[in-house]
Every structure is written in structure tokens, then in C-alpha cells.
């Protein structure tokens with residue numbers, strides 16, 4: 416196929432339908448924002464009461480557009496619009512419904528709601544009432560349950576189960592209250608023994624398409640609403656423990672101190688220095704705690720997180736080796752001990768060329784003649800795990816000021832309308848590509 420084909424395949428839909436769907440999506444993002452663990456802020460983590468509630472609400476929206484909806488063995492919600500042939504494979508559209516702590520209202524949620532609206536549009540334009548997918552494949556909308564890893568530190572748990580990549584070692588991960596992942600499964604009403612039932616196989620999947628806010632400034636700076644994603648960064652996350660000696664803040668001379676917090680602080684600066692000197696490598700220390708945490712005690716222990724991302728796995732790993740050597744040097748100088756536990760690792764994901772083309776053509780149909788931007792995603796997405804069982808394509812929507820993982824996260828209603836059109840065009844184009 417030719418990239419950036421401008422011929423609209425969803426042309427029979429009144430332009431107004433995109434605008435009114437976009438308003439519905441924005442209103443629903445507001446509705447879901449109220450399903451939160453904290454008053455006045457959005458926090459919705461894996462296997463929480465809020466997770467159960469959000470699945471219930473979104474399942475009703477899936478059913479409203481004619482899909483069946485069910486929660487799988489890992490707490491992911493899936494809506495299904497089958498193909499005429501019950502054995503036909505499916506195209507999965509989707510994103511996630513969990514959030515970081517004190518989150519915005521669009522990260523993940525927008526992609527799920529766009530998927531539901533694509534199904535509504537395609538059904539409405541079908542002559543037969545649209546009870547089946549109009550394509551030689553079924554349509555699914557996946558609402559993944561844990562992309563962020565907020566509760567257990569390990570990201571992408573929901574989509575890992577779907578990709579059949581669950582690891583037994585994860586059952587003993589604990590949350591901040593010491594609850595293990597295994598216990599949280601049971602409390603949610605899920606059976607840990609059955610997590611394997613969430614796994615899907617590649618023969619049944621034509622591809623996975625995700626729409627997401629950019630979580631960066633590139634589109635805002637270019638003044639463009641939409642982009643094609645070329646690849647998603649590889650990632651590793653570590654929990655680091657630094658051990659020193661807790662002693663009296665008044666009576667301990669500087670040359671006797673083994674201050675774990677100062678070692679950890681110097682390490683955080685080293686992460687910034689090393690990562691910023693490398694191309695497309697990003698390192699963040701997002702959590703830092705000192706123990707015993709008293710104003711008049713030299714900290715005897717510190718714990719901090721490192722989130723490391725890179726365009727390529729090799730460069731990311733080489734950077735981790737540099738950071739480790741620097742931590743050895745810092746802790747050695749300060750007579751501290753340190754150890755790192757890796758809690759998450761995901762390889763870089765390169766988006767499928769055909770799916771990049773259909774997304775590009777979808778954008779092209781909304782703005783004939785324009786050459787859509789192609790962006791690398793430093794943010795993680797469920798496609799990182801789903802990529803092991805299906806080709807992945809992604810559409811980015813402009814995110815004003817690039818602010819995300821923050822309550823001020825935003826997206827424009829007009830951008831959602833044009834994004835919906837591009838996304839629906841991409842799905843329809845894939846339908847044409849798959850016709851015999």
C-alpha cells in the first residue's frame with residue numbers, strides 16, 4: 416500500500432459524528448476520573464476496588480455499542496464484536512484503565528474510549544445493523560488492568576498475562592502495605608492458578624492498535640494534532656537499597672558518618688549526569704526514602720527507584736553498567752553498601768511497518784497532503800508486551816505542554832475528534848488490506 420493515502424474510507428460518516436463522539440469521550444474521561452482511591456485526585460491501581468468499578472462502568476459502555484464484555488483471568492476487560500466467521504482472527508484496539516498516583520485523566524483511558532467509539536462508528540455505518548465486524552476480522556477493545564505498575568512496581572502486568580508472559584516470581588511482589596500480588600488476586604476474586612487463561616495466541620491476532628496522548632512536547636511544538644509511532648522505548652526499573660549507619664545527628668562528626676541518604680542523593684545526581692550524556696536514554700529517580708526518617712538521626716538506610724529507558728536495549732544496558740560502576744564508586748567513597756533489585760524489564764518494541772502505514776494513512780485521510788509526524792515513544796505502553804504475540808501500531812494525539820502523569824494532563828476535544836477519525840480510518844484501511 417502507499418503510505419499517507421488520503422482516500423477516506425470512513426467518508427460516509429457525518430463530520431459531526433466525530434465531534435459529538437469526541438465530546439462523549441471527554442465527558443467519560445471526566446466520569447472515570449471520579450473513580451479514584453483518593454478524594455480530589457485520580458489514583459486507580461491494579462486489583463483495587465476502583466479497578467473493579469472502572470471495569471464495570473466501561474463494560475457497560477462496550478455493551479452499549481454492541482460488544483460483549485468480560486473481565487479476564489488477570490483483571491483485564493475486553494469488549495468483542497465478532498466477525499461473520501467465528502474462527503476469524505481479531506484486531507485488538509485498546510490501552511489501559513489504571514493510573515499513576517495523582518494522575519491525569521487521559522493516559523490510557525483515552526485509548527480505550529477511542530476504541531469503543533471506533534466500534535460505534537463502524538456499526539452505525541453498517542447497513543445490516545452492524546452486529547458483526549464489517550471486516551474479515553473481529554474487533555476487540557482491550558482495557559488493560561495494569562500498565563503503570565503503580566501498586567507492585569512491575570509495570571505491564573495486565574498485558575503480560577495476555578501475552579502469555581506471566582512469571583511465577585511476580586506472585587511475591589508486594590505493595591506498600593505488604594500485600595502480595597497473590598493475595599491481591601484472591602481479594603479481587605481472581606484465582607492465581609488460572610492466570611494462564613488470560614493468554615492469547617498470535618494466530619488469533621491480526622494486530623494491536625493503540626491510540627494514546629503523546630506524553631511529550633513534540634506535537635505541541637510542531638502545531639500538529641497527530642503522529643505515527645515508530646517504536647516504544649525499552650525499559651528497566653530497579654529498587655536500590657543503600658546501607659550505612661544510623662547515629663546521633665548532633666554527636667557524630669562528619670568523618671565518622673555513613674549517611675545512606677547522602678549516598679542515595681549523589682547516586683540520583685549520577686543517574687541524571689550519565690543518562691543526559693547519552694542519546695535517547697532517560698533515567699529517573701522518582702522515589703527516595705530515608706530511614707529511620709527522624710530529623711535528629713543520620714539516615715542509616717535509604718531506598719530509591721531508578722527508571723531507565725532507551726531507544727535500543729543495548730544502549731540502555733550499557734548505561735546501566737555505567738550507572739552501576741558509578742554507584743560502586745560513590746558508595747565505596749562513603750563507606751556504604753548498596754544493592755539493586757530489578758523489578759521490571761521490557762525490550763524496545765518496533766512498530767509493525769504495515770500498521771505504521773495504516774496509521775499514517777489514517778492521519779493522511781484527515782489532512783490530505785500533509786506528511787504526518789513519526790515519533791519514537793519514550794513512554795511505555797501495553798504494546799511492549801502485546802508485541803510478542805501481535806504486530807503493534809500506535810497513534811499519538813497532541814498533549815498540550817507535554818504534561819502527563821500529572822493532574823494537568825490535557826488533550827483538546829478537536830484533537831480527539833480528528834484522532835478518532837484517523838484511528839477509524841486506519842482500522843478500515845486494515846480491513847481493506849486483509850480482504851482476499
Ligand code: GLV
Nearest residue numbers: 563793794795796
Ligand atoms: C507509563 O506511562 C510509563 O511510561 O511509565
Ligand code: MN
Nearest residue numbers: 515522563820
Ligand atoms: Mn502512564
Ligand code: MN
Nearest residue numbers: 522523562795
Ligand atoms: Mn499510558
